[in-house]
Amino acid sequence: MNVGREDILLWALLLCPTVGGGLCLLLRSPRQVLWMLYVSVLAFGGIAGYLGWRVFSKGTIFAADGWFTLDPLSAYHLTVMTIVFVLSTIFAGSYFRDSVQDGSLSTKRMRRFGALWLGSLAAMILVLISNHLGMMWVGIESTTLMTTFLICFHRSRESLEATWKYLLICSVGIAISFMGTLLAGASSGHIPGLKDPMLWSALRPIAASLDPLTMKASFIFLIVGFGTKAGLAPMHTWLPDAHSQAPAPVSAIFSGIMLNTALYCVMRYIPIVEGATGNAGWALGIVRLFGIVSMLIAAAFIIFQHDVKRLLAYHSVEHLGIIAVGVGLGGLGTFAAMFHTLNHSVCKSLGFFCAGRLGQMYETHDMHRMRGTLHVSPIWGIGLLLSLMALIGVAPFAVFMSELQIVKAALDVNAIVILVLFLASTGIVFVGALGHATSMAWGKAPEGVPQSKTKMIDIALVVAPLALLLLLGLWMPEWLRGILSQAADVISTTR
Numbered sequence: 001m002n003v004g005r006e007d008i009l010l011w012a013l014l015l016c017p018t019v020g021g022g023l024c025l026l027l028r029s030p031r032q033v034l035w036m037l038y039v040s041v042l043a044f045g046g047i048a049g050y051l052g053w054r055v056f057s058k059g060t061i062f063a064a065d066g067w068f069t070l071d072p073l074s075a076y077h078l079t080v081m082t083i084v085f086v087l088s089t090i091f092a093g094s095y096f097r098d099s100v101q102d103g104s105l106s107t108k109r110m111r112r113f114g115a116l117w118l119g120s121l122a123a124m125i126l127v128l129i130s131n132h133l134g135m136m137w138v139g140i141e142s143t144t145l146m147t148t149f150l151i152c153f154h155r156s157r158e159s160l161e162a163t164w165k166y167l168l169i170c171s172v173g174i175a176i177s178f179m180g181t182l183l184a185g186a187s188s189g190h191i192p193g194l195k196d197p198m199l200w201s202a203l204r205p206i207a208a209s210l211d212p213l214t215m216k217a218s219f220i221f222l223i224v225g226f227g228t229k230a231g232l233a234p235m236h237t238w239l240p241d242a243h244s245q246a247p248a249p250v251s252a253i254f255s256g257i258m259l260n261t262a263l264y265c266v267m268r269y270i271p272i273v274e275g276a277t278g279n280a281g282w283a284l285g286i287v288r289l290f291g292i293v294s295m296l297i298a299a300a301f302i303i304f305q306h307d308v309k310r311l312l313a314y315h316s317v318e319h320l321g322i323i324a325v326g327v328g329l330g331g332l333g334t335f336a337a338m339f340h341t342l343n344h345s346v347c348k349s350l351g352f353f354c355a356g357r358l359g360q361m362y363e364t365h366d367m368h369r370m371r372g373t374l375h376v377s378p379i380w381g382i383g384l385l386l387s388l389m390a391l392i393g394v395a396p397f398a399v400f401m402s403e404l405q406i407v408k409a410a411l412d413v414n415a416i417v418i419l420v421l422f423l424a425s426t427g428i429v430f431v432g433a434l435g436h437a438t439s440m441a442w443g444k445a446p447e448g449v450p451q452s453k454t455k456m457i458d459i460a461l462v463v464a465p466l467a468l469l470l471l472l473g474l475w476m477p478e479w480l481r482g483i484l485s486q487a488a489d490v491i492s493t494t495r
Contacts, residue, residue: 021119033107048081049082068129080260081261084252087461088252095247098360122146124257127140144229147166148163177225181222185197191206215273219273223266230260230266230320231320232317243312244307255348260320269283287325292325294320295325303428308366309365320344325418329418330409335405347465358380371445389437398469407423
């Protein structure tokens, strides 16, 4: 068997965080663990950057006898993952800075954090590079196992409860998706000469020959199962607790990429199911339904939130719903969903960075007590205010542009009911979240809250995401438009 450069690099992409996570368990101080995180994630970022360029400029890569692949859809999600993980790893150093300096963070706990952090990255990489549908399922299951104990890093009754809730609900969801995966493979049983019925690249060209009833049953299991991990309503019940109790860097990777990887699994099946059902829009309608329900439920809960991290968690439910609606509309909607994936990931990561650091200063995440954030910490206060404004679709941030494209996509296909519900839910969220954001920014700060000392790395962590969101809201480079189009074409249902 010939082993090419792409084989080596795809294996290196997976092994880089795996080896780094193992080495974390051998290090002798929390500071050494943080440096191992930096080195491992930056090495991963370099490999991912090259592979992304290779795919978008020269085409799909296959490796490991076809079990691994990197096409424009997976390469795009890998690029978003790289941005989120690099930013979140750098932020982890800022978040744990005081604990490392005063010695309150033990080496044992930091070793465990480093190993699980990099193990989570490896599991998400496995999801994205898997051409084998069973291996993709293994990757999603691995993300649950690797991230579970990151939630209760700060031990408390609430964090332990959130951990068990996450493990139980997501495990049930993944078990349901396993049934869907098996049914997808079984749908090709009547086709002679098919070498491996679990390879996506083998099923996609023969989708029209698959058993339509089996594929419909498969997709119901898949969207309920993977949708549970993606935080789609009404299977989202684990998400607010897990996001609110996890350390802020963990919350950032949960919302910024882990939810995306689960929804990515659903996206992979859409062209296969649509092909099997005659491209009648059956699968797209199911995805639209779950998307709009997620938006409506999130809107209802956002208004009444008191905890800033739970507020951001419900924004995740809303925005994953927005992405699902875009994908379900097809055409321009799919393009907009790809764009919104990047916008939401960057914006939500920034929101959790700011909420986490401000929570450390105020010693609470209760928004009624987190007043005067602009005075207590101008950089983190501005970051939280602007990230929330971007999340609710204030122009000219990029989130506004991707949501506007989804509105146009709904008009293009005459989906008036979806459009009305979309605008109603985003309007409710706008009013409710804006009230929360302004009261935290300009209220009177409680006595005894120390003003923070801002470092250059803190400024960079706020300014860089905001600059990207503002730039993409004002101007989309042609190369990015091409990347988004290539990613959207992979799951296009019209060939």
